[in-house]
Amino acid sequence: MSALLAFTIWVTLSAGLYLALSRDMLRCVLGLAMVGGGANLLLFASGRLTSAQPAVVVAGEQALGAAANPLPQALVLTAIVIGFALLCFSLVLLLRLIPAAGTDDSQALRSAEPPVTDPFKPPLPQPGCEPPWPPEAPR
Amino acid sequence: MTVLAATPVLVPLATTVLTTLACRRPRLQAALSTAGIGGFLLCALALVALASADTPADIAFGNWAAPFGIQFRVDRTGAALVLITALMGGAALLFLASDADGGAPHPLRLPLLHGLLAGVGGAFATADLFNLYVWFEVMLICTLGLFAIGARLDQLDATFKYLVLNLLGTLLLLVAVGAVYGATGHLNYGALAQAAQQLTPGLSVVLLAALLLAFGIKAGAFPLYAWLPASYHTLPAPLLALFAGLLTKVGVYAVLRTLGDVFAPAPAVLYEALGWVAAATMLFGVLGAAYHWDMRRILAFHIVSQIGYILLAIALGGAAGNAAALFYTVHHIIVKANLFLVAAMVWRLTGSYDLRRIGGLYAARPALMLLFLVPALSLVGVPPLSGFWSKLLVLQEALAQGRVVWTLVALLVSVLTLYSMMKIWMEAFWKPHPDARWRPPADTRLAPAWAAALGLAGLTLAIGLNPQPLLAYAQAAAATLGAAP
Secondary structure, three states, rough: OOOHOOEEEEOOHHHHHHHOOOOOOOHHHHHHHHHHHHHHHHHHHHOOOOOOOOOOOOOOOOOOOOOOOOOHHHHHHHHHHHHHHHHHHHHHHHHHHHHOOOOEEOOOOOOOOOOOOOOEEEEEEOOOOOOOOOOOOOO | OOHHHHHHHHHHHHHHHHHHHOOOOHHHHHHHHHHHHHHHHHHHHHHHHHHHHOEEEEHHHHHHOOOOEEEEEEEEEHHHHHHHHHHHHHHHHHHOOOOOOOOOOOOOOHHHHHHHHHHHHHHHHEOOOHHHHHHHHHHHHHHHHHHHHHHHHHHHHHHHHHHEEEHHHHHHHHHHHHHHHHHHHOOEHHHHHHHOOOOOHHHHHHHHHHHHHHHHHHHOOOOOOOOOHHHHHHHHEEEHHHHHHHHHHHHHHHHHHHHHHHOOOOHHHHHEEEEEEHHHHHHHHHHHHHHOOHHHHHHHHHHHHHHHHHHHHHHHHHHHHHHHHHHHHHHHHHHHHHHHHHHHHHHHHHHHOEHHHOOOOHOOOHHHHHHHOOOHHHHOOOOOOOHHHHHHHHHHHHHHHOHHHHHHHHHHHHHHHHHHHHHHHHHHHHHOOOOOOOOOOOOOOHHHHHHHHHHHHHHHHHHHHHHHHHHHHHHHHHHHHHOOO
């Protein structure tokens, strides 16, 4: 059982990392979500894998015995919720970013850091990528 | 007053909720936000007072005794950082009232800002490793919101890069937390400190290396700092100052907690590795800054470089190293935020952040020139400003431990920092404006900006001219950390 779970985590993490290294932004975000899934599985495994015994300390004893520790399961729930929220945010971000940039290639995304044109001096910011000056008068 | 320990989260979180509810009424929202930061400041002062009296505020939630319930414990280190967080929040909110690059008004800007403060406050107050991960996530989602609400193309671009690299960092942190729990069975700092002594050195190195790698991404340490200079300069100035002051320092604080307190003394190889990482962080950060001509990008690279000094202090370890790290962090947060604020005032008067397009402020606004020199020279480490004492503490300890190479790198980086600051001074203040018809605009609303920047400069001067109170506080804080003999 442990070996199977370890293998699953390995496959999930490597597939996720492979996708996350992609230049395609959507693949990158999905890859990160997969890495998150792998991380959650790993956290889950830290509470021991046993058969379906209830996580109840028997009367008169101090320790849990052979049952799995329920705390990591609670931690995983927290992590899943957070990961889901971040995945939603990143998908919405891509929905805005890809049409605005006209590309889904992260290498071509050079608005924040314009490509170098001069061997010595850094490039000037692209038009429209600076705060407007003078600032608009307050409403 | 146990509930006081939870106020670094409760007060900003309550402010977040209230300002969100008031998001259709800007005046009410601003009033609530001011009240919220005022309350946060008072609670932070009370926490510092409690911690200084050796009765740190302490609470374990849900009536579970300490190792089982999630515990908040604000010791001297945490209390000082919570106070500085509240001060920075106040300065940023004050600066938002000026018209110096505050960004377009957005109904969710204030709620997200207070949410960010809640995340930072929680990270400084908690005494639970998984809880620390949660606060990192709270900070992450709030910063992402603040990056994206401007909705300019470069801001969306920066959001994406910030998201990918920081998400990888938090996922790595999650894996490391899971592994630490699997190996020790504890998440509470106090219980972890005891359980960590039972670990074999090999296992301990692997676990701590994973934790430190995750915190290193958050702190912007070499070679994992690429997200910082790629994104920070797209932010509006008050938010940029807040991020520059606080976010990376939470990562540094987590490193200090790990290596200097909970897991101290950790295997020596980790301190050695951290020292070299710190030296590389200093050097590569300052070299990146030397290339750039945009004030925000120069200063963003200097965040990286200064992080190196704090990491070096932590790597030196012991009570002296930890005290130096805390002193340096407090000094650095104030100075770095102030530099970004002054840069925004320069932008308002001259029309650009790029040094090739501006100039002439020495003649037009001599007072602003003096205001710039206080944080700039403090960043370099010129006596008698606060940066001098910070660097003195770090380098003294480095020499005492015979770390000549690290000391030489740190001194070289100071000189290169001086080069960057002089570049800004020469180009923005000394040389005439490239456009001969330029006159400083008369219709500016800079009074709140002056108030915020002068307040921070006053703090820098106060620490510089009278470093003993902060030094004594930092030494007392280090004496209660785990590394103290």
